[in-house]
Amino acid sequence: MTDDRFDEFLDQAAKEYNPPPEPPREAMWQAIQARRSAASPRVVDIREAPSIRLGRPWLAIGMGIAAILALGIGIGRWSGLQTKAVTPPVTVAGTDRTSERSQLAMQLVATMHLSRIDNLLTDLSTQKADSEFIHTTRDLLSDTRLLLDSPRLTDPKLKRLLEDLETILVQIAQLKPHAGAEDRELINDGMAHKEIRSRLRNAIPAGPTA
């Protein structure tokens, strides 16, 4: 055996590694558009949402919250950048106020986001994992990742909770439409083990805001 022969074999056989199927272009485009419009901070969307005919009422509410979530994260990031850019070495009252405002925005969006997840987890035991349910889960997963990436997320307890929720949402997002009870059981066991529901409810001070 020579290096050349091995390279020849490799060149040919490597091309057959994970051969991709035809990309579902339209489905992906629709999903991308939906996520982008949900993340768009257009207040008018929230007012229009109830008139949209959706199978589940909380989806409409969720779309509005997603818009607020994106706006809140945007404010948090913007004020973070502003603080970095203009803050002199001496702390001034204005900076404190900016920081307080952005923390408040973060708290608000986090509470709304956690309420949406709480609703989803409640539905998990009764709803079929159809495409709409999975789509909502993926939106929540994406928003969870946005929150985790936010420089304004300074509460370690909230961060840990979001990380655990991210794991749960990944599992739910991978559920097949006719997933058996065992799959859901596994997710429920994971949630029970991490005390997700009680931690989630503790983190939502006055109950769902949506």
Add this chain to the structure above:
Amino acid sequence: MPSTELVGRVMAGDPQAERELYDTHVDRVYRTAYRMVGDQDLAQEYTQDTFVRVFDRLGTFRGEAKLSTWITSIAISVVLNGQRKVKRQRTREVDLDDAQGVTIPERRAEPDLKIRLHQAIDRLPTGYRTVFVMHDVEGYTHVEIADALGIQEGTSKAQLSRARAKLRSALGAFEGEWVQ
């Protein structure tokens, strides 16, 4: 149409330009993601994440690299971050199986040589595997890989060479069988 002009139209809010940008690059992003993960749902999720980020960050594209390279770098970052999380999740599941005393029976029959090769590719360290898949499987050049991964061209070549050496060593038992 030059990519700078397309980017300008997207930034100006032209929905047709958005679709054009997507249509131009989606196959390459999806194919690369699929080659890296070998799972349709994950490849789809990573492709969507990539384009959401592309449209979100298009304002930061300075035109120093080719648009396709810039998009690939986002795609690779999305895939690698996503796979880290999936790996953590799977490790937990394996731990759970161990705790319950579940064992998977060892396969007796030797799999086909190509299957062994694909399994060996799966087991390559992430850096080697990324470069190997991009270069040997998907046909990216070392310059493109270096730009997309933010590494030197020489590093890309070295990673590929080490990846091939590891594969050769992993298939040592089959020495000579690749002469078909």
